[in-house]
Amino acid sequence: MIVKTPSPPYYTVIFSSVRTSVDHGYSEMNDKLFDLITRQEGFLGAESAREEIGITVSYWKDLESIRKWKENAEHKMAQAKGKSEWYRSYKVRIAKVETDYGFEK
Amino acid sequence: MIVKTPSPPYYTVIFSSVRTSVDHGYSEMNDKLFDLITRQEGFLGAESAREEIGITVSYWKDLESIRKWKENAEHKMAQAKGKSEWYRSYKVRIAKVETDYGFEK
Numbered sequence: 001m002i003v004k005t006p007s008p009p010y011y012t013v014i015f016s017s018v019r020t021s022v023d024h025g026y027s028e029m030n031d032k033l034f035d036l037i038t039r040q041e042g043f044l045g046a047e048s049a050r051e052e053i054g055i056t057v058s059y060w061k062d063l064e065s066i067r068k069w070k071e072n073a074e075h076k077m078a079q080a081k082g083k084s085e086w087y088r089s090y091k092v093r094i095a096k097v098e099t100d101y102g103f104e105k
Numbered sequence: 106m107i108v109k110t111p112s113p114p115y116y117t118v119i120f121s122s123v124r125t126s127v128d129h130g131y132s133e134m135n136d137k138l139f140d141l142i143t144r145q146e147g148f149l150g151a152e153s154a155r156e157e158i159g160i161t162v163s164y165w166k167d168l169e170s171i172r173k174w175k176e177n178a179e180h181k182m183a184q185a186k187g188k189s190e191w192y193r194s195y196k197v198r199i200a201k202v203e204t205d206y207g208f209e210k
Contacts, residue, residue, distance in 0.1 A: 001158045002121045002196050012119065012200055014162055016107045016152050020210075047121050049154035053106045057119055057160060083208055091107050091207035095117055095200035102196035103188055105125075 003045030003059055008097045010044060011060040017082075017090035018053055026086050029078050040069050059097075066094060108150030108164055113202045115149060116165040122187075122195035123158055131191050134183050145174050164202075171199060 019026075037043055037058065042065025046058040060066050069075060082090070124131075142148055142163065147170025151163040165171050174180060187195070 001123055002194055005196075005198075008198075012198065014117065014119070016162070018106055047158055047160055049156040049158055049160050051154040051156075053152055053154055055152055055154050055160045055162060057121070057162070087208065087210075089107055089207065089209040091110075091205060093110075093113075093117065093202050093205040095202040097198050097200040100196060100198040102194065103192065104194040105192075 001047070002102070003047055005044050005059050005097070005100065008100055010097050011063060011066060012095050012097055013058045013060065013066055014093040014095065015056045015058070015090065016053060016093075017056075018088045019050075020086060020088050022085045024085050025081075029081065033075060033078055036072065036074060037069065040072070041065055043069070063094070106152070107207070108152055110149050110164050110202070110205065113205055115202050116168060116171060117200050117202055118163045118165065118171055119198040119200065120161045120163070120195065121158060121198075122161075123193045124155075125191060125193050127190045129190050130186075134186065138180065138183055141177065141179060142174065145177070146170055148174070168199070 034046075037046065042061035044059035044061060046056060048054070048056040060069075139151075142151065147166035149164035149166060151161060153159070153161040165174075
């Protein structure tokens with residue numbers, strides 16, 4: 001569930017979104033994209049939750065891997081549908097993880 | 106809902122957690138901490154959602170503001186209770202936001 005990322009530095013993409021009420025293939029596309037992203041070069045894992053707001057945090061080896069994922073053809077189609085149908089608003093933030101620590105029972 | 110952050114660079118703390126089934130004042134502490142954090146110097150806002158995993162992403166002006174929040178006395182008490190009671194596991198990642206972009210209908 002919580003991604004076992006390597007020691008920093010690595011990169012993260014924080015995708016925060018508010019949905020419309022339109023479904024139109026959203027769940028199918030979500031599943032498909034998840035399947036695709038796990039096969040991307042440099043992908044380290046992702047964590048996701050949605051209540052009023054949806055947050056998906058993905059982790060990446062470097063900026064080049066993130067750039068390639070952004071340009072992936074199927075992902076681009078999803079981005080277009082996201083704007084026209086699924087999302088009322090979203091924000092993408094790309095950040096370099098400098099420190100991390102955790103706790104496990 | 107989605108935080109209106111200033112132009113990068115700014116910092117983010119990604120707090121990913123899995124809860125125990127223990128409540129014991131969790132909601133009250135959550136509300137209290139939210140009230141406290143909004144009055145912290147350098148705090149820019151936070152986004153939060155919980156399903157199987159909980160994700161809280163807070164945004165900060167700089168690392169010094171994050172350090173001070175980590176050392177805040179009431180926050181430290183909450184951290185201790187978090188370990189002993191509320192969380193099965195968590196991970197904190199501190200990252201520098203280098204790029205962002207968004208979309209709004």
